[in-house]
Structures are given as structure tokens and as C-alpha cells.
Amino acid sequence: TTTGSVPFYKLFGFATPTDKLLMFIGTVGAIGNGLCLPLMTIVFGDLINAFGRNAINHDVVHAVSKAAIKFVYLAAGSGVASFLQLSCWMVAGERQAARIRNLYLKKILQQDVAFFDKETNTGEVVGRMSGDTVLIQDAIGEKVGKFIQLVSTFLGGFIVAFVRGWLLTLIMLSVIPLLVVSGALMFWFFSKMSSLGQTAYANASTIVEQTIGSIRTVASFTGEKQAVADYEKSLLVSYKSGVQQGLMSGFGFGVVMFFAFSCYAMAVWFGARMILYRGYTGGQVINIIIAVLTASMSLGQASPCVSAFGAGKAAAFKMFQTLNRVPEIDAYDTRGVILDDIHGDVELRDVHFSYPTRPDEQIFRGFSLIIPNGTTTALVG
Template sequence: MLCTIPPLVVAGAAMATLMTKMASRGQTAYAEASVVVEQTIGAIRTVASFTGEKLAVKKYSKSLKSAYKASCQEGLAAGLGLGAVMCIMFLGYSLGIWYGAKLILDKGYTGGKVINVIFAVLTASFSLGQASPCISAFAAGRAAGFKMFETINRKPEIDAYDTTGKKLDDIRGDIELKDVYFSYPARPDEHIFTGFSLSIPSGTTLALVGQSGSGKSTVISLIERFYDPHSGEVLIDGINLKEFQLRWIRGKIGLVSQEPVLFASTIRENIAYGKQDATLEEIRAATELANASKFIDKMPQGL
């Protein structure tokens, strides 16, 4: 009867492997559906102004169809796998009873010994069979865990928490982009800059003007070092940006994006977000420079 255990293990392993793949596909499909919902709700005014509700529902339904298909395949794999496990288990029962009867007739074994062996093996195989329904949970957890640990173990090329690099005592603020070649990772064939050069002396007010997609925001992204150029250099005070400690140099740059973001906290915490040790005097000075101090003081809780 021990010969039935290897087929049980093989059937369970095959079921677990198939279900892990199906669970991973299902999670990917659900993730795509959640992205559609998040984008639609986050930009609901834009969606409504262009009457794009039906299009958003159509995209969401398409993503759910993929998730439904993956779930059906996962259920099919679970059903076939469980059926195979139970089939092997009951075949083992019949084999044990037949062979036990043969041993009693031919070898003189007692019925008690045969029954003890049969029940011992049947209990072991039954335990394995009871574990098989849990394989679906193990498979889903394994698929989710793989993606989670893949993200955790990923080492970014640009690490904001890297403590190595230069920290200057004083910084003037001369900025220069020298012979820069760059394209975004998502569109490697579409070159934004090919040999682009730009010099901005300290204290200069500069406006970058151009059509959409010409690279205005990309210049800021390179100066903030959200990306590194494929070739060429981004220099601050004549020093390559890659040589600075990233956290320190970003702390020296003030950025107001096209779409300002307010976090769900106090006005004071929002203003001091880029400088955690900012004093109240520094925060008030910032509000006055931004011409925001008057309406902030009129609010019930102020800062």
C-alpha cells in the first residue's frame, strides 16, 4: 500500500503548481481591474466631463472577464487535482483490502495484523487527502508572496537612502545638462533628448517653453534625479549629480509640480514635508513668501 503514496504526492504537487500559476494570473487581472477603478474615481470629473463612464465600465468588465477566466481555470485544476488524489486514495483502499485478503489465505497472516496495516496506511493517505483542499490557499499565498518579496528584494538603481556620496558645505546652484541622451524606460525607442545641452547660472529665472512631450518636465526629472540619462551628464556646481548623496541634494531643491498634492494632515505638516526639522518660524516665513499666510490664519485651527 505504500506504493500509493508517491502518486498521491505527485498528484498534489501537480495540482499545487497549476493552481499557483492560475492564482498568479487571477491576481494580475484583479490588479488591472483595480487600477481602472482607481484612475476612474481619482479623475471622476474628467471622466464625467467627457462622458467616459461607459468606457470605464467596459474596461473594468474586460479586466474582470480575465479574472473570471483565471478563477475558472483555477477551480478546474483544483477539481481535477482533488479528484485524482481521492481516486488514488480509494484505489489504495481496494488494493490494501485485496492484498490483505491474499496474505491471510496464502501466508497465514491474522486478520488483526492486516487490519492494523490497512488502517495505518489509510490514515496516512487520508491525512494527505485532507491536506489537498488547502493547496489552493497555499497556491494563492505563494503567488502573492512571490510578487511581494520580488518587490521587497528589488534594489533600485537610484537609491534615495544610500548614505554614500558628496555633501557640500555650500551650494551655489549652477545647473548644467551636457550632451544628454535620454528615453523613458517604458518607451525606450522614443528618444526625448539626443545630445541636449542646457546651462542655467545660479540666480537665473528660466522658462522652458515647448509643445507637449518635448521634454520640459523631463529636465526637472533629471535634475531631481528621478532618472539617470543614458549618456551625458547632469551637473550642479560643476559636479556630476551622481556623485552627490541623493537625499542631501534633493533636500536642496524646491519643487512645485503642475498638480500640487495635499496630504491628509495639518497645513504645518504639509509645508514641512520636505524638511522634518523645520521650525515654526521657518514654516511661517514659507507661508508669507507663498502669499498664503493670510488665508491660513483665517482658518479655525490655523497651521
């Protein structure tokens, strides 16, 4: 089927040791970058307490300065981590995508003629070389680092929140199952729609390639309107897929934001009760709310990364099928006996042949031919 996908880890099957080192460094940078926001919420909570305790005396400047210098440290750490995250993951993605393009072209040139008759065509090959490799690169490049960063923010935010006040955090966590379910549904839908859209675009590219390549024949039979109609039909399928993706993306993001802000409204009210009955400070409540807010927002921001992963997995399905295909006639196979000197005649005897796509139409019926040694024979047809 053309609507399948490959496991995500197989997208990295062409990584070299250098690529793996870049991805490791980029992952460390992404984790560090993701933890900066949860750490910032701790400093922000201390800042709120500093303002509250010293609102009417001159110690406020000294107390706030301590928080300010912590922000400077976070800024320096975030800058270095962001550089490592983006640069390493983007370079690793570009290197692997270039390697996949090169291997795909070599594998296409290695295939036998029957492959182009039965399984693909020129338009589809060009479309996958120019379009699908970009989707794969997007799925194994910067988006991976961004996703790791967001996961780090998600985990770090809740760790900070539980340490600062587990009871208020548990109250806010009541909305998380709804966020997880909506995210899982979005991921499944994106993966399915991306595969259908890519198949439709490949079919549209085939129609254009066949029409332009045989434009004289098309014009002689006045087939221009039919070609345009077929092209519009293929584009309509991809258009509907894109519209459905857009609607689902908007709906999913809206659901995430609705649940998130409903949770914060409940947290503010419950936080006031924690100050009255549990001895929480104002800075502690704000720290917990912002930490959970940051973690939840990171979950919503992961939607573009998830959609890119789904599109990359779907795009890799057909390309990896071609990369793993062993041709029936392999011109590059070095197995067998290599003769240093060959003498003899060439003879074809009682050959029957038909194309794989048209098995009922016989091209050769009992065809025989003898080419004597030392002669030149021209085959026209």
C-alpha cells in the same frame, strides 16, 4: 515577467531568530501531532483483537480498558502537540508578514519617480500591500505546520503498516505512484493559475485607481463605459483562472479519493487471504488498512496547503523584485561627501528631458535656468 514565482525557502528570508525558534517548536509539535494518528491505528488493531479473543468471557472489559487508557494518553499528547503546532506557526507567520509589509512600504517610498512610471503604479502597490501579503502569510504560517503534520502522518502510517505486515502493505502501495503524479500535476497547475489571477487582479486595481482618481476627466470625456468594460475584462481573466483552479482542485481530489478507496477494496479481499494463509489476525489486517488509509488521506488533505504554497510563491515574485531593486536615485544613500556649508548659485544649462514611458515626447529642449544665491524662485508647471 509577472507570472513567475520564487523558491519556497526564500519566503522565510525575513525570519528573525525568534521566528526560527517558533517555527522549530511548531515543527516539533506538528510532527508529534501527525504521528498520533498512525499510533492510534496500532491501538485500534489491539482493540479489535481484544474484542475477538474475549467476545464470550468477562475479560473483555479488562482487555478493552488497556486500549482505552492508551487512547487517553494519545489524546493528551495530541492536545499539547496541536497547541504548539498552531500557535507557534501562526505567530511566526504573522510576525514575518508584518515585517514584509513594513519593508515593502519603506522600499516603495525609497524608489525614484521613474519606477512608478515604468514598473508599477499606485493601484498595483495598494493591491500587493493588501492582497499579496495575505497570500504570503498564508504560505509561511499555519499551512506549513499543517503540511508537516500531514507528511508525518503519511510517513508514520506507512512505517506502522510495514512493521505490522509488509506484504499486505506492498499490495496497497501499488496505487501510490498514481497519487504522487496527480498531486504533482495539481501543484504545477495551481502555481501557474495563481500567478495569472494575481496579475489580473493587480491590473483591475490599477484601472479602478486611475478611474476614481481622475473621475472628473473620465466624466468629461464620457469614458465611464470604457472604464467599466476595461475593468470587466481584467476581472474576466481572474475569474477564468479561479474557475480553472476550482475545477482542477475538485478533479484532483476526486482522483485521489477514487484511487484510495479502490485500494481499500483490494486490501480487504487480500487481507482475508492473509488471515487464511499467512497467520494474520483480524486486528493486524485492520491496523494495516487503517494505517495506509490514514497515510493516503493525509496526502489528499495536503492539497489546500500545496495550493497556498503556490499562491504565496507567485505573490512574492513581484514583491521581492521590488524589495531587491536598487533605485537609480537613492535618497537614503549615505555614501559621498557631506558639505557643512554650501554657497553658490544654482544653474541648469541646456537640459533635455523626457519621461521614461514617453521617450519620444521632449519635455525640456535645451532648457537653461540660473537661480542666484540668496533669491527665492518659484517653478510653476
